[in-house]
Amino acid sequence: MSDQAGSLFARHALLAGGWARDVLLAWDAQGDLLQAEPGAVPPPGCEQAGYVLPGMVNLHSHAFQRALGGLTEKAGPGPDSFWTWRELMYRFANRISPEQIEAVAAQLYAECLRHGYTSVCEFHYIQRDVNGEPYARPAETAERVARAAHKSGIGLTLLPVMYSYAGFNEQPLTPGQRRFRTGPELVLRIVEALEPLRGPQLEVGAAPHSLRAVSISQLRELAQALPAGRPLHIHIAEQQLEVRQCLDATGRRPVDYLFDEAAIDARWCLVHATHLSDAEIARLAASGACAGLCPTTEANLGDGIFPLEAFIAAGGRFGIGSDSHVSQSPVEELRWLEYGQRLAQQRRNVAVDGEQRDVAAFLWQRALQGGAQAAGRRLGLLTPGRRADLLVLDSDHPNLDGLDASDVLGRFLFCGNDNLVRDVLAGGRWVVRGGRHLDQDAIVQDYKAVVRALRTA
Numbered sequence: 315m316s317d318q319a320g321s322l323f324a325r326h327a328l329l330a331g332g333w334a335r336d337v338l339l340a341w342d343a344q345g346d347l348l349q350a351e352p353g354a355v356p357p358p359g360c361e362q363a364g365y366v367l368p369g370m371v372n373l374h375s376h377a378f379q380r381a382l383g384g385l386t387e388k389a390g391p392g393p394d395s396f397w398t399w400r401e402l403m404y405r406f407a408n409r410i411s412p413e414q415i416e417a418v419a420a421q422l423y424a425e426c427l428r429h430g431y432t433s434v435c436e437f438h439y440i441q442r443d444v445n446g447e448p449y450a451r452p453a454e455t456a457e458r459v460a461r462a463a464h465k466s467g468i469g470l471t472l473l474p475v476m477y478s479y480a481g482f483n484e485q486p487l488t489p490g491q492r493r494f495r496t497g498p499e500l501v502l503r504i505v506e507a508l509e510p511l512r513g514p515q516l517e518v519g520a521a522p523h524s525l526r527a528v529s530i531s532q533l534r535e536l537a538q539a540l541p542a543g544r545p546l547h548i549h550i551a552e553q554q555l556e557v558r559q560c561l562d563a564t565g566r567r568p569v570d571y572l573f574d575e576a577a578i579d580a581r582w583c584l585v586h587a588t589h590l591s592d593a594e595i596a597r598l599a600a601s602g603a604c605a606g607l608c609p610t611t612e613a614n615l616g617d618g619i620f621p622l623e624a625f626i627a628a629g630g631r632f633g634i635g636s637d638s639h640v641s642q643s644p645v646e647e648l649r650w651l652e653y654g655q656r657l658a659q660q661r662r663n664v665a666v667d668g669e670q671r672d673v674a675a676f677l678w679q680r681a682l683q684g685g686a687q688a689a690g691r692r693l694g695l696l697t698p699g700r701r702a703d704l705l706v707l708d709s710d711h712p713n714l715d716g717l718d719a720s721d722v723l724g725r726f727l728f729c730g731n732d733n734l735v736r737d738v739l740a741g742g743r744w745v746v747r748g749g750r751h752l753d754q755d756a757i758v759q760d761y762k763a764v765v766r767a768l769r770t771a
């Protein structure tokens with residue numbers, strides 16, 4: 315996987331203004347797009363493709379949780395909830411080593427690439443060793459994540475997490491949270507240690523974990539100390555219990571409280587933001603911050619349904635993330651984003667606006683815009699100056715064969731379970747060919763060894 319300039323001739327490519335014909339795409343050795351020219355003639359020897367899309371941004375990931383997916387679906391003695399799931403997740407988080415984090419992340423990122431994500435924002439909160447002591451290198455585990463991203467080829471926004479308390483009113487951390495313990499100072503040291511890794515394929519931001527886990531003064535301190543323009547992400551209003559606890563502790567709902575107390579703008583991504591009042595919907599939309607929606611995880615954990623229609627009407631920005639990784643597919647994420655709305659409202663075709671009436675096109679393009687903003691990288695459009703992140707769909711598949719380009723996204727997002735992503739270019743490198751990741755065998759082998767070791771540990 316060498317870094318080389320390259321080109322691709324697409325009979326149909328999804329550009330900023332919609333589908334265009336006969337598009338010549340070219341990129342430089344750094345992985346930036348140089349050209350996305352419609353109406354071109356294929357140069358001799360240039361590779362050709364049928365339908366080409368910009369690769370999706372995955373704006374919320376806890377990579378290590380990939381190894382836990384599907385293993386928390388047995389009912390306990392009482393009613394299960396997000397909070398009982400979290401206990402199981404902590405037990406797992408307290409065993410995994412830095413080497414194992416790297417192997418699991420590489421597996422996850424290769425899967426994400428195969429399904430059409432070309433970049434990911436890693437909300438990274440295992441910062442200490444299994445005893446809760448600091449590593450000799452403060453960014454030990456974060457560097458492992460960066461290595462996994464490099465190995466897989468996916469673009470990365472690394473967000474070291476600040477995590478100081480177990481609940482509102484600065485409750486002390488529990489033993490299960492010992493590996494997450496960080497304040498502004500340690501997070502900023504980790505950010506600094508990651509500086510040399512920054513480049514076209516890797517950005518570094520930071521993430522106050524949630525209003526439960528940090529004080530508002532810590533949040534302000536971190537946001538002010540982080541270099542200008544770097545992304546800031548926070549979990550917020552995911553669970554009703556969290557909203558009630560915030561009301562009890564502060565007299566205000568979480569999003570209201572955050573906006574009252576901190577300067578929230580377009581460099582922020584509010585992850586989940588599931589439970590919003592009408593006033594909070596308006597505030598979040600007007601701020602220019604991105605809502606980070608994770609529909610498959612939110613369904614799996616019984617969080618609730620985001621008020622998408624009202625948020626779109628207010629001009630809100632959103633993107634998607636796979637969070638706990640019960641799914642690694644942007645198709646499934648976007649499908650469930652729309653299906654949640656249909657089920658709740660007993661209606662069809664909800665995610666549209668006055669101009670874009672095609673649900674699949676609206677979802678793909680808006681999730682790209684929001685995701686690019688949340689990632690703080692030059693992503694989301696096949697246009698010169700952005701990263702060369704693209705997907706070639708399998709135009710021979712029965713779902714796509716002979717299709718008018720305007721129907722391609724509808725088929726892709728709303729029909730069947732075959733993976734229609736055939737080839738993937740991330741940062742100007744081909745990383746998936748014919749549905750296989752180019753380093754798949756080695757990555758899968760390492761991952762299997764880790765899962766076996768964790769099972770017997």
Ligand SMILES: [Zn+2]
Pocket residue numbers: 374376437549585637
């Ligand atoms: Zn999360």
